[in-house]
Amino acid sequence: MTQHPRRSSARTFLLALAAVLLPATLAAQERASAELQPAAAASPVAATSPAPVVNSGPRLAPAGIQRAATPLPILGDGQDDPHLGVGQNLALMGAGGAAVIVGLLIGGDGGTVIAISGGVIALVGLYRYLR
Numbered sequence: 001m002t003q004h005p006r007r008s009s010a011r012t013f014l015l016a017l018a019a020v021l022l023p024a025t026l027a028a029q030e031r032a033s034a035e036l037q038p039a040a041a042a043s044p045v046a047a048t049s050p051a052p053v054v055n056s057g058p059r060l061a062p063a064g065i066q067r068a069a070t071p072l073p074i075l076g077d078g079q080d081d082p083h084l085g086v087g088q089n090l091a092l093m094g095a096g097g098a099a100v101i102v103g104l105l106i107g108g109d110g111g112t113v114i115a116i117s118g119g120v121i122a123l124v125g126l127y128r129y130l131r
Contacts, residue, residue, distance in 0.1 A: 089129035096122025 099118025103111045 086129065089125045092125025093122050093129065094125075096120070096125055 096118045099121060100115045101118075103113070103115025103118055105111070106114060
């Protein structure tokens with residue numbers, strides 16, 4: 001019978017995985033059965049000293065890179081913010097400047113109209129920005 005190379009490699013991988021994980025699970029079972037034995041059967045030295053704590057469960061603190069939380073600034077009513085509403089004014093200046101460039105590239109009477117109206121839009125944005 002001919003086997004496919006994928007099946008044989010998958011079987012090899014599963015056998016290797018079982019060989020790695022099986023001793024770990026058996027050791028965990030051994031530890032659990034040793035903890036279930038009564039204290040009288042244990043030696044007197046073990047009964048007087050506390051058992052070492054093994055932290056093998058999930059951690060309370062997340063592992064990895066953490067960023068410290070910074071408090072957000074308290075925002076007022078916005079009357080004292082000099083940059084409030086600047087985005088619309090800058091958009092007017094940018095759109096007006098682009099219209100001037102496009103009007104100059106088009107040329108002729110239509111280009112002149114576009115360039116002049118773009119200049120007016122840019123000047124309105126500049127006026128509102130500086131006000």
